[in-house]
Amino acid sequence: MENFEVTPYEVSGDVDYNKLAKRFGISHIDDKLRERIFRLAGEPNFLISRGIYFAHRDMQWLLDKYEHGEKFYVYTGIAPSGSMHIAHLLPFTLAKWLQDRFDADVYVQVPYEEKFLVRKNKSLEELRELAMDDVRNIAALGFKPEKTRFFFDIENANFMYRQAVRVARHITFSTIKDAFGFTNETNIGAIFYTSMQTVGSFIKSVEDNKNVPCVIPMGVDQDVHFRIARDVVEKLGYYKPASLENIFMPGLKGQQKMSASDPDNTIYLNDDRKTVERKANMALTGQQATAELQRKYGGDPDKCAVCQYYRFFFEPDDKKLEKIFEAERKGTMLAGEHKKHFADTVNKFLEEHRKKKERVDIQKFLMKTNS
Amino acid sequence: MENFEVTPYEVSGDVDYNKLAKRFGISHIDDKLRERIFRLAGEPNFLISRGIYFAHRDMQWLLDKYEHGEKFYVYTGIAPSGSMHIAHLLPFTLAKWLQDRFDADVYVQVPYEEKFLVRKNKSLEELRELAMDDVRNIAALGFKPEKTRFFFDIENANFMYRQAVRVARHITFSTIKDAFGFTNETNIGAIFYTSMQTVGSFIKSVEDNKNVPCVIPMGVDQDVHFRIARDVVEKLGYYKPASLENIFMPGLKGQQKMSASDPDNTIYLNDDRKTVERKANMALTGQQATAELQRKYGGDPDKCAVCQYYRFFFEPDDKKLEKIFEAERKGTMLAGEHKKHFADTVNKFLEEHRKKKERVDIQKFLMKTNS
Numbered sequence: 197m198e199n200f201e202v203t204p205y206e207v208s209g210d211v212d213y214n215k216l217a218k219r220f221g222i223s224h225i226d227d228k229l230r231e232r233i234f235r236l237a238g239e240p241n242f243l244i245s246r247g248i249y250f251a252h253r254d255m256q257w258l259l260d261k262y263e264h265g266e267k268f269y270v271y272t273g274i275a276p277s278g279s280m281h282i283a284h285l286l287p288f289t290l291a292k293w294l295q296d297r298f299d300a301d302v303y304v305q306v307p308y309e310e311k312f313l314v315r316k317n318k319s320l321e322e323l324r325e326l327a328m329d330d331v332r333n334i335a336a337l338g339f340k341p342e343k344t345r346f347f348f349d350i351e352n353a354n355f356m357y358r359q360a361v362r363v364a365r366h367i368t369f370s371t372i373k374d375a376f377g378f379t380n381e382t383n384i385g386a387i388f389y390t391s392m393q394t395v396g397s398f399i400k401s402v403e404d405n406k407n408v409p410c411v412i413p414m415g416v417d418q419d420v421h422f423r424i425a426r427d428v429v430e431k432l433g434y435y436k437p438a439s440l441e442n443i444f445m446p447g448l449k450g451q452q453k454m455s456a457s458d459p460d461n462t463i464y465l466n467d468d469r470k471t472v473e474r475k476a477n478m479a480l481t482g483q484q485a486t487a488e489l490q491r492k493y494g495g496d497p498d499k500c501a502v503c504q505y506y507r508f509f510f511e512p513d514d515k516k517l518e519k520i521f522e523a524e525r526k527g528t529m530l531a532g533e534h535k536k537h538f539a540d541t542v543n544k545f546l547e548e549h550r551k552k553k554e555r556v557d558i559q560k561f562l563m564k565t566n567s
Numbered sequence: 568m569e570n571f572e573v574t575p576y577e578v579s580g581d582v583d584y585n586k587l588a589k590r591f592g593i594s595h596i597d598d599k600l601r602e603r604i605f606r607l608a609g610e611p612n613f614l615i616s617r618g619i620y621f622a623h624r625d626m627q628w629l630l631d632k633y634e635h636g637e638k639f640y641v642y643t644g645i646a647p648s649g650s651m652h653i654a655h656l657l658p659f660t661l662a663k664w665l666q667d668r669f670d671a672d673v674y675v676q677v678p679y680e681e682k683f684l685v686r687k688n689k690s691l692e693e694l695r696e697l698a699m700d701d702v703r704n705i706a707a708l709g710f711k712p713e714k715t716r717f718f719f720d721i722e723n724a725n726f727m728y729r730q731a732v733r734v735a736r737h738i739t740f741s742t743i744k745d746a747f748g749f750t751n752e753t754n755i756g757a758i759f760y761t762s763m764q765t766v767g768s769f770i771k772s773v774e775d776n777k778n779v780p781c782v783i784p785m786g787v788d789q790d791v792h793f794r795i796a797r798d799v800v801e802k803l804g805y806y807k808p809a810s811l812e813n814i815f816m817p818g819l820k821g822q823q824k825m826s827a828s829d830p831d832n833t834i835y836l837n838d839d840r841k842t843v844e845r846k847a848n849m850a851l852t853g854q855q856a857t858a859e860l861q862r863k864y865g866g867d868p869d870k871c872a873v874c875q876y877y878r879f880f881f882e883p884d885d886k887k888l889e890k891i892f893e894a895e896r897k898g899t900m901l902a903g904e905h906k907k908h909f910a911d912t913v914n915k916f917l918e919e920h921r922k923k924k925e926r927v928d929i930q931k932f933l934m935k936t937n938s
Contacts, residue, residue, distance in 0.1 A: 309732045316736065320729065350732070353724035358691065361680045361721070364756025365687065369740060372755055384743055385735025388759035 202417050203377050205314060213250060213416075213443055220419045222251040222441060229255055236262065237297035242512045243290050243442070251416065253426075254438035261409045262298065268409035270294050271396040271437065273305030276326035277315065280333050281462040282509055283445035287413040288334050289509070290440060294411070295343055302339060305396050306330055307349045313385040320350075331561060333465050336553040341560035347399070349392045352563050359402060360391035366428045367391065375420045394425040398434040410437040415444065445508050448501050450480035463505075465550075469543050476502070476539035482524060483531045494527035502538045510541050573788050574748050576685060584621060584787075584814055591790045593622040593812060600626055607633065608668035613883045614661050614813070622787065624797075625809035632780045633669065639780040641665050642767040642808065644676030647697035648686065651704050652833040653880055654816035658784040659705050660880070661811060665782070666714060673710060676767045677701055678720045684756040691721075702932060704836050707924040712931035718770070720763045723934050730773060731762035737799045738762065746791045765796040769805040781808040786815065816879050819872050821851035834876075836921075840914050847873070847910035853895060854902045865898035873909045881912050 200209030202216060217224060225244060229252070234240045236259060243249050258268055272287045274280070294300045308327035312320050331346045349356050372378055372387055400408045412422060419441060426436040447461035460475055467475070482500030484490040497503035503524055511517045523529035529537075571580030573587060588595060596615060600623070605611045607630060614620050629639055643658045645651070665671045679698035683691050702717045720727050743749055743758055771779045783793060790812060797807040818832035831846055838846070853871030855861040868874035874895055882888040894900035900908075 309729075313732065313736055320733065350729045351725065353728035354722065357724035357728050358680075358721045361684065361756050362691070364759065365684055365754050367755050368752045369749075369755060369758060370751040373751065378740075380741040380744065381739045383736050384738045384740060384759050384762060385732050387740060388735065388755050388762075391755060391759075 201377075203375075203420060204418055205376060207417055207444065211444070216416065217251050220251075220416070220423065222253055222416075222419065222439070225250060225252050225255070225440075232256075232259055237293075239297065241290070241293050242514065243286065243293075244440075245514070246507055247443075248286065248508055249290060249413070249440045249442050251441045252439055253422075254436060255411070255440065258409050258411050258438040266409055267299060268411050268438075269301040269303060269400045271303045271305070271399065271410050271412050272414060273307065273393070273396060274330050274334070275310040276306060276308045276323050276330050277311045277318075278326065279464045279466045280330055281464045282505070283415075283462070285337070285509065286442050286445065287415065288337055290413040290442075292337050292339055294413070295340060300343075300411075301400065302344045303396055303399055304331075304334060304344070304346045305349070305393065306346055307389070307392055309349055309385070310389055310393075313383060313389060324350075328558065331558055332553050332556050333549075335556045335558065335561050336549055338552070339561070341557070344561055345563045346561045347563040355563075356392060356395055359395040359399070360388070362432060363394045363425075363428050364388060364391040366431050367424060371424060375424060390421050390424060393421045394428055397422065397425045397437040398429050398432065401434050407433075407435050409435050412437050412439045414439060414441055416441040417444070446501055446504050448475055448479040448505070450499070450501050463542055463546075465546065467542075467546065472542045472546065473539045476535045476542065479505075479535060479538070481531045481534060483534075484527075487530050490530055491527045495524045497521040497524045500524055502534055505538065506541075510538075510545060572748075574746075574791060575788055576747060578788055578815065582815070587787065588622050591622075591787070591794065593624055593787075593790065593810070596621060596623050596626070596811075603627075603630055608664075610668065612661070612664050613885065614657065614664075615811075616885070617878055618814075619657065619879055620661060620784070620811045620813050622812045623810055624793075625807060626782070626811065629780050629782050629809040637780055638670065639782050639809075640672040640674060640771045642674045642676070642770065642781050642783050643785060644678065644764070644767060645701050645705070646681040647677060647679045647694050647701050648682045648689075649697065650835045650837045651701055652835045653876070654786075654833070656708070656880065657813050657816065658786065659708055661784040661813075663708050663710055665784070666711060671714075671782075672771065673715045674767055674770055675702075675705060675715070675717045676720070676764065677717055678760070678763055680720055680756070681760055681764075684754060684760060695721075699929065702929055703924050703927050704920075706927045706929065706932050707920055709923070710932070712928070715932055716934045717932045718934040726934075727763060727766055730766040730770070731759070733803060734765045734796075734799050735759060735762040737802050738795060742795060746795060761792050761795060764792045765799055768793065768796045768808040769800050769803065772805050778804075778806050780806050783808050783810045785810060785812055787812040788815075817872055817875050819846055819850040819876070821870070821872050834913055834917075836917065838913075838917065843913050843917065844910045847906045847913065850906060850909070852902045852905060854905075855898075858901050861901055862898045866895045868892040868895045871895055871905075873905055876909065877912075881909075881916060 198215050200211045202211060230244055233244060262268060270291045272291050274284055291302050295302050306327045308323040309320065311318065312323055369387060372390060378387060397410055422437060422439055430436055449461050451461060460478060463472065463475060480501040482496035484493055484495060503521055506517055506520050511520065569586050571582045573582060601615055604615060633639060641662045643662050645655055662673050666673050677698045679694040680691065682689065683694055740758065743761060749758065768781055793808060793810055801807055820832050822832060831849060834843065834846060851872045853867035855864055855866060874892055877888055877891050882891065
């Protein structure tokens with residue numbers, strides 16, 4: 197047995213992404229696919245070119261369809277649990293790019309009952325508040341209201357439950373138990389939940405009453421939902437969804453995955469200036485123990501959480517990123533300056549983001565369903 | 568082990584209702600309770616006085632509340648599977664009486680996804696058609712539109728799913744597995760379903776935003792849903808529902824329970840005259856092998872399906888029922904005449920029923936939910 201575990205509910209051990217891809221049956225994004233995506237998009241994308249989106253399912257098929265005139269839509273989502281952090285933005289950043297470059301409609305699921313069922317530490321009312329805040333944060337990234345739909349399992353249940361029932365009929369408890377690490381003591385809401393998450397894979401095909409290709413950008417920890425979904429949606433007569441899957445964004449302290457359990461390990465979208473400065477100061481860099489040693493030997497950007505935050509999110513420009521990396525490697529930028537520059541970059545982003553968020557008209561983005 | 572099984576999905580063996588009551592933890596309706604119900608109602612009810620409704624939970628508590636000014640509501644339902652038959656009408660007949668005599672609001676759940684999930688032989692569209700027909704059949708019994716609400720899990724899911732999620736969090740797969748005889752190969756929709764059926768037990772408390780006592784008339788095979796429901800609704804802060812539970816209506820051929828698998832064993836609400844006559848002719852009576860023996864020894868009303876159909880449904884008047892039973896016992900009414908009289912009675916009921924059904928304005932009865 198490989199000694200790591202990746203499910204939507206648990207990431208543990210030292211994740212080997214090559215072994216994980218094999219385990220999940222997903223393919224690496226190779227040069228050929230990368231070039232095809234960028235050629236059709238008319239520009240490269242840093243999340244893909246840097247290997248942050250490292251694996252996929254059926255992307256060649258999706259692009260075949262696209263080239264033959266069948267436009268795809270993007271499905272993604274977030275299960276609210278607390279304030280959103282930077283790692284949450286990766287799939288949405290890619291989704292927005294796909295909307296801009298491929299004219300794709302984007303469907304965003306905000307299943308705020310999921311954490312209610314699984315974690316049990318917040319009320320549905322609290323989680324609904326968080327869900328609405330998530331919608332504002334995501335919409336603020338610049339999605340086009342006329343091509344973007346946020347939907348809830350609860351508020352849109354008149355649509356969702358019917359579709360989830362069609363899904364659920366094809367999934368046994370055995371399948372769920374193994375896939376999610378559930379036991380007989382898991383509650384029946386958590387067991388049913390993946391039926392709701394599967395609906396996004398064919399939601400536009402139901403709305404348009406014809407098969408529409410779908411691509412799902414997601415953290416690789418969500419893959420299991422769609423391994424199951426792909427089997428089911430085919431039985432329902434829909435296209436299997438393609439996917440683009442990202443590696444985990446490291447924690448500020450260098451852990452493999454940002455974790456909501458240690459707030460200092462993460463940048464939240466509602467962190468104020470002082471908090472960001474404090475977190476930046478505490479962040480792990482790849483530098484030597486002293487300034488003198490750092491000037492002499494240089495540091496390692498791969499081990500530097502600050503460098504990685506630029507790579508994953510804060511510095512989309514490859515040339516500027518390389519300058520940051522080089523300064524780290526050569527020892528020309530010491531930790532203090534590095535962290536200050538980082539804090540300024542983060543605070544600039546967050547302040548602009550919050551201004552955009554203020555201007556979001558949420559009603560333009562919400563799916564309406566009636567009885 | 569007792570060699571009979573009673574779950575919503577299986578009734579087998581020779582049901583001993585005394586042992587069943589013990590097994591389920593329900594109480595027999597004794598003389599004292601019967602008299603109290605009739606006194607408060609202002610009249611007796613034949614379904615209760617004849618022991619067809621034989622058991623209950625918490626009825627004394629419900630009547631205490633009633634006498635202290637807390638009116639109760641009635642929750643019942645039907646999971647559509649095909650055309651409705653006479654046995655389906657028992658809980659609705661009692662519900663209408665409770666509405667008339669106790670001024671109770673009546674909530675009727677029509678969860679047409681249930682058979683879709685469990686039996687898998689009809690589409691959701693077909694089942695929805697059947698559901699609408701069930702609503703018409705039930706409303707035709709004379710419910711007051713202003714005090715009656717039919718609701719669907721699917722069409723009213725904007726309301727229902729949220730409440731079902733609150734329920735589901737408190738029910739583990741272990742509980743469901745044992746209670747319903749499910750296995751690991753049961754689908755996750757069927758597993759989740761009881762969460763939806765539990766909502767009826769507190770639906771009016773949610774709507775009124777205060778605790779409202781609830782009583783559920785039902786076939787005893789449904790009891791398990793509410794054994795589970797009672798635990799959960801208490802955790803959610805609502806009153807546990809009371810219940811009134813009926814024994815099974817026998818089949819026309821004398822089997823213990825009417826079964827939809829043999830259409831000749833049952834009277835359907837859409838049976839035409841000829842069909843009713845044919846079924847009546849095939850029905851089991853408690854009579855002797857020949858007319859001569861019958862005149863000499865008489866028959867046994869307890870073993871006569873025709874007599875039992877009068878007792879369960881077609882002859883609410885006790886004196887008239889006793890005359891039918893006496894004629895059977897004394898051998899003064901032979902099988903042919905007995906069956907002809909029965910066919911005429913059934914056809915008269917069905918024709919009047921279908922006229923009432925035509926006049927039902929279904930829209931007045933449906934719950935509306937919006938997103």
